[in-house]
Amino acid sequence: MEQEGIKTSRIQGFYKLSIDERLKIVKEIANLTDEEVNLLRNFGNLDPKIADSMIENVIGAMSYPFAVAVNFKINGKDYLVPMVIEEPSVVAAASNAARMLREGEGIRALADKQYMIGQIHILNPKSPYTAINEILLHKEEILEAANATNNTLRKLGGGAKDIEVRIVETRRGISIIVHLIVDVLDAMGANTVNTMAEAVAPMIERITGGEARLKIVSNYAIYRLVRAWVRVSPDAIGGRDVAEKIVDASALAEADPFRAVTHNKGIMNGIIAVALATAQDHRAIEAGAHAYAARSGTYKPLSRWDIDSDGYLTGFLEIPLQVGIVGGAVKTHPIARIALKILNIKSAKELAEVMAAVGLAQNFAALRALVTEGIQRGHMKLHARNLAILAGATGELVEIVAEQMIKEGKISFDYAKELVEKYTSHG
Numbered sequence: 467m468e469q470e471g472i473k474t475s476r477i478q479g480f481y482k483l484s485i486d487e488r489l490k491i492v493k494e495i496a497n498l499t500d501e502e503v504n505l506l507r508n509f510g511n512l513d514p515k516i517a518d519s520m521i522e523n524v525i526g527a528m529s530y531p532f533a534v535a536v537n538f539k540i541n542g543k544d545y546l547v548p549m550v551i552e553e554p555s556v557v558a559a560a561s562n563a564a565r566m567l568r569e570g571e572g573i574r575a576l577a578d579k580q581y582m583i584g585q586i587h588i589l590n591p592k593s594p595y596t597a598i599n600e601i602l603l604h605k606e607e608i609l610e611a612a613n614a615t616n617n618t619l620r621k622l623g624g625g626a627k628d629i630e631v632r633i634v635e636t637r638r639g640i641s642i643i644v645h646l647i648v649d650v651l652d653a654m655g656a657n658t659v660n661t662m663a664e665a666v667a668p669m670i671e672r673i674t675g676g677e678a679r680l681k682i683v684s685n686y687a688i689y690r691l692v693r694a695w696v697r698v699s700p701d702a703i704g705g706r707d708v709a710e711k712i713v714d715a716s717a718l719a720e721a722d723p724f725r726a727v728t729h730n731k732g733i734m735n736g737i738i739a740v741a742l743a744t745a746q747d748h749r750a751i752e753a754g755a756h757a758y759a760a761r762s763g764t765y766k767p768l769s770r771w772d773i774d775s776d777g778y779l780t781g782f783l784e785i786p787l788q789v790g791i792v793g794g795a796v797k798t799h800p801i802a803r804i805a806l807k808i809l810n811i812k813s814a815k816e817l818a819e820v821m822a823a824v825g826l827a828q829n830f831a832a833l834r835a836l837v838t839e840g841i842q843r844g845h846m847k848l849h850a851r852n853l854a855i856l857a858g859a860t861g862e863l864v865e866i867v868a869e870q871m872i873k874e875g876k877i878s879f880d881y882a883k884e885l886v887e888k889y890t891s892h893g
């Protein structure tokens with residue numbers, strides 16, 4: 467039977483071609499129009515050469531809106547927070563929450579040291595339990611070998627600091643897992659740690675008589691936690707009743723994983739938007755955050771809301787954040803550099819603190835909306851504008867169509883189209 471779709475996706479040496487040559491092939495296969503090709507070829511604020519060196523097989527670039535959330539006061543300092551995201555209402559919600567949470571020092575946040583874990587996986591050691599002790603006995607030598615790979619970190623006071631050893635029983639037998647604990651300072655640190663893990667592996671093989679298999683960073687960054695917290699008077703957020711209902715919502719998330727996942731999605735709305743604006747590895751952040759949420763064996767919310775003895779609403783968030791202001795794409799992408807300039811932060815630690823504070827504010831905005839008017843009014847109000855644009859509205863017509871859909875409570879693409887046609891046909 468003939469397969470549906472394109473004839474073949476096997477294109478040898480595709481990566482060796484230029485952007486235009488690759489684009490030509492894709493155009494032919496996917497039957498793209500000239501207009502579509504031109505859109506893809508429009509690299510906007512990213513130099514095609516940089517794009518082509520960032521990832522492989524590049525044929526174009528895709529732009530997302532870059533926004534700034536306002537009103538943030540974190541640890542007593544004001545911040546403009548760059549956000550890149552495709553979802554309407556996230557930036558508005560962050561600004562809205564930050565406005566309400568500005569009292570006193572605003573949102574407080576404190577990050578641990580920037581310690582990442584590098585894993586070295588040892589198979590078939592001569593004697594697993596003896597091997598643990600032998601590795602610990604050679605700790606200083608191993609740390610020295612790891613640090614020999616990175617002069618910069620060492621000079622700046624970072625580098626490999628400690629070692630942990632565990633025995634893990636897998637369905638294929640016993641493994642020894644060595645954790646190299648590395649202070650990566652202002653980097654996200656994966657490359658740095660991977661280099662160190664590979665460098666020390668032969669030494670650990672000699673010590674254990676085993677075979678070093680995986681040598682790779684762990685994104686379960688439990689030594690890189692950030693805590694953000696806030697205390698706000700009920701008057702600033704709509705009254706005691708709203709505060710009580712936010713605590714009820716928090717309690718539900720603690721009791722029900724189905725709710726906890728959505729609760730955390732709301733937190734990640736803010737954190738990932740800042741991560742994208744500053745060109746962080748957001749997959750690493752997400753993987754670490756959700757693993758941390760499930761550390762007890764059940765998926766739990768990353769934040770918690772309570773009312774204190776003065777009747778103030780208090781919020782607390784704890785999350786591992788692996789972020790950098792050097793390395794990775796942070797310094798390659800010109801817009802990420804501008805994002806960091808807008809943020810005016812001085813270290814990866816400070817970036818992590820801002821991101822955790824944004825996550826907490828984002829969570830607050832969502833919960834407050836959910837327990838008062840519901841999420842749809844604010845969210846759909848902004849979504850209505852998107853639908854109007856998609857339906858072909860331009861200029862003033864965008865607001866007219868959006869307003870009418872909201873007023874009538876009929877927010878859909880079909881209705882937006884109907885309205886656009888109605889207004890344009892009547893001039």
Ligand SMILES: CC(C)(COP(=O)([O-])OP(=O)([O-])OC[C@H]1O[C@@H](n2cnc3c(N)ncnc32)[C@H](O)[C@@H]1OP(=O)([O-])[O-])[C@@H](O)C(=O)NCCC(=O)NCCSC(=O)C[C@@](C)(O)CC(=O)[O-]
Pocket residue numbers: 537553554555556557558559560561562563565728729730731732733735828831832833835836841843844845848
């Ligand atoms: C959407 C709002 C802010 C409207 O809220 P509102 O009360 O209608 O807004 P307002 O007109 O009173 O303005 C209050 C402030 O909000 C900001 N603001 C207000 N409008 C805009 C705008 N157009 N563009 C930018 N900023 C805006 C702005 O800072 C403004 O202050 P001002 O500048 O006037 O001093 C509110 O309803 C809200 O916070 N909703 C929450 C929306 C949300 O969380 N969206 C995330 C997507 S839903 C989701 O993915 C996660 C979720 C909800 O499932 C998570 C969960 O379940 O926990």
Ligand SMILES: NC(=O)C1=CN([C@@H]2O[C@H](COP(=O)(O)OP(=O)(O)OC[C@H]3O[C@@H](n4cnc5c(N)ncnc54)[C@H](OP(=O)(O)O)[C@@H]3O)[C@@H](O)[C@H]2O)C=CC1
Pocket residue numbers: 616617618619622650651652653654655656657658659660683685747750790792793794795
């Ligand atoms: N599982 C994962 O998460 C994986 C992620 N990655 C990717 O790894 C990249 C991040 O790795 P990362 O190690 O941060 O990137 P880089 O290796 O690009 O940058 C880190 C390097 O920057 C230099 N540096 C200069 N100043 C500082 C400072 N103040 N603090 C810290 N380092 C400094 C250091 O050494 P030097 O001067 O010698 O450069 C350091 O090793 C991301 O692109 C990520 O996507 C890769 C593999 C796996």
